[in-house]
Amino acid sequence: MTDTLTRSTPVKDGPPVPESALRTHSIGPFEFETGGRLPNVEIAYETWGTLNADRSNAVLILHALTGSTHVAATAADPEPGWWEGLVGPGRPLDTEKWFVLAPNMLGGCYGTTGPSSLDPDGSPWGSRFPFTTIRDSVRAEALLADVLGIERFHAVVGGSMGGARALEWAATFPDRVAGVAVIACGAHSTAEQIAFAQSQTAAIRLDPHFAGGDYYGGPAPEGGLGIARRIAHITYRSEAELQGRFGRSPQPGEDPFGAPVARGGRYQVESYLDHQAGKLARRFDANSYLVLTEALMSHDVGRGRGGEGAALAGVTARAFVAAVDSDRLYWPEQSQELARQLTGSASRAEGRDVPLHLINSPIGHDGFLTDLEQVYPELVQTLEL
Numbered sequence: 001m002t003d004t005l006t007r008s009t010p011v012k013d014g015p016p017v018p019e020s021a022l023r024t025h026s027i028g029p030f031e032f033e034t035g036g037r038l039p040n041v042e043i044a045y046e047t048w049g050t051l052n053a054d055r056s057n058a059v060l061i062l063h064a065l066t067g068s069t070h071v072a073a074t075a076a077d078p079e080p081g082w083w084e085g086l087v088g089p090g091r092p093l094d095t096e097k098w099f100v101l102a103p104n105m106l107g108g109c110y111g112t113t114g115p116s117s118l119d120p121d122g123s124p125w126g127s128r129f130p131f132t133t134i135r136d137s138v139r140a141e142a143l144l145a146d147v148l149g150i151e152r153f154h155a156v157v158g159g160s161m162g163g164a165r166a167l168e169w170a171a172t173f174p175d176r177v178a179g180v181a182v183i184a185c186g187a188h189s190t191a192e193q194i195a196f197a198q199s200q201t202a203a204i205r206l207d208p209h210f211a212g213g214d215y216y217g218g219p220a221p222e223g224g225l226g227i228a229r230r231i232a233h234i235t236y237r238s239e240a241e242l243q244g245r246f247g248r249s250p251q252p253g254e255d256p257f258g259a260p261v262a263r264g265g266r267y268q269v270e271s272y273l274d275h276q277a278g279k280l281a282r283r284f285d286a287n288s289y290l291v292l293t294e295a296l297m298s299h300d301v302g303r304g305r306g307g308e309g310a311a312l313a314g315v316t317a318r319a320f321v322a323a324v325d326s327d328r329l330y331w332p333e334q335s336q337e338l339a340r341q342l343t344g345s346a347s348r349a350e351g352r353d354v355p356l357h358l359i360n361s362p363i364g365h366d367g368f369l370t371d372l373e374q375v376y377p378e379l380v381q382t383l384e385l
């Protein structure tokens with residue numbers, strides 16, 4: 001798989017250290033919400049800053065669908081992370097003050113146990129990896145926190161699928177979350193979000209190399225994963241961005257209507273999507289993509305809790321909600337509704353309204369990665385960072 005996957009050699013167990021390399025901790029056997037069991041689960045994570053003596057300065061950051069533990073550069077891995085500006089000395093999550101923990105999600109492929117991990121007999125789990133929900137991942141993360149001796153997080157922060165997990169943390173463990181930030185994600189996956197996701201999982205499953213999920217040792221279903229990424233990436237970008245950036249321009253040297261490539265030339269936007277597809281296929285495992293996508297489809301904070309209103313009424317954490325104004329996948333209206341429901345929750349009892357913070361970005365959903373700095377002041381203020 002990838003540079004990022006192989007760049008850091010995981011260090012097993014041991015205490016958290018400042019600015020750690022990728023580490024893994026076992027959380028032991030794990031029973032999944034809808035059935036299925038793994039005899040041992042290891043969670044990979046990176047950390048920044050130092051956990052204080054009473055372990056009260058911990059902040060949990062949760063990644064999006066294809067994200068990793070690498071939120072920001074560390075001494076061990078100087079590659080910039082996906083929220084580089086957020087974490088570090090003098091940054092909003094000031095690591096002189098806060099201990100930041102970023103785990104790889106259960107089922108992922110950045111060090112945590114997932115379908116490409118080996119069973120006790122040395123074979124990849126593949127198709128036998130259990131169906132995983134957002135709640136499973138949150139429970140696994142809580143077990144990691146137990147192992148690290150963190151009883152309560154000062155804040156749990158996530159965007160997109162990380163936002164779904166952050167919200168689940170606040171609803172499942174109100175006593176363990178003092179503040180929560182849900183960015184570019186609503187209270188449940190909508191019919192349209194599930195529909196986009198299903199077309200991606202179908203593309204992977206229909207790849208001739210998929211082999212029912214047991215493709216390890218043979219060619220990987222990279223074609224299907226690439227199509228999944230193309231579909232996803234279109235939803236991560238706005239129509240206006242694609243039009244303004246690429247329009248109808250041909251990829252240089254590849255004019256679909258003329259010389260030198262008379263046929264088979266690509267529009268620039270096609271070349272761009274091909275690039276995004278190839279890049280993901282080189283760094284991500286297709287089975288992990290399926291497991292995590294289906295976990296995101298399961299996101300519904302009200303499920304089994306008497307509905308969203310009842311579930312969110314139990315949230316006691318200070319709550320920060322943000323959306324990207326041009327997001328056509330996680331619509332700002334859905335975040336607005338979440339903010340409204342959280343305003344009616346326990347936070348309200350403490351006199352705290354929960355407004356929606358808008359990130360102004362022309363690019364769409366991915367604005368939560370590229371333009372988060374616009375809401376740093378409000379994030380810091382709300383979460384008392």
Ligand SMILES: CC(=O)SCCNC(=O)CCNC(=O)[C@H](O)C(C)(C)COP(=O)(O)OP(=O)(O)OC[C@H]1O[C@@H](n2cnc3c(N)ncnc32)[C@H](O)[C@@H]1OP(=O)(O)O
Nearest residue numbers: 004064066067068082251268269271272275279366369370
């Ligand atoms: C382990 C991890 O890194 S995962 C965590 C972070 N990543 C993610 O969560 C998702 C993956 N990344 C992304 O979605 C995006 O790259 C973002 C949101 C982080 C950044 O977006 P942007 O800065 O707008 O970059 P954008 O998505 O437009 O892509 C630029 C790439 O497209 C390429 N590109 C642009 N136009 C074309 C074209 N016509 N043909 C081919 N390629 C093109 C650029 O060369 C560049 O390539 P590179 O990324 O290999 O350097």
Ligand SMILES: N[C@@H](CCO)C(=O)O
Nearest residue numbers: 064065066067160161
């Ligand atoms: N670009 C992000 C968007 C998902 O929310 C990712 O791939 O994880």
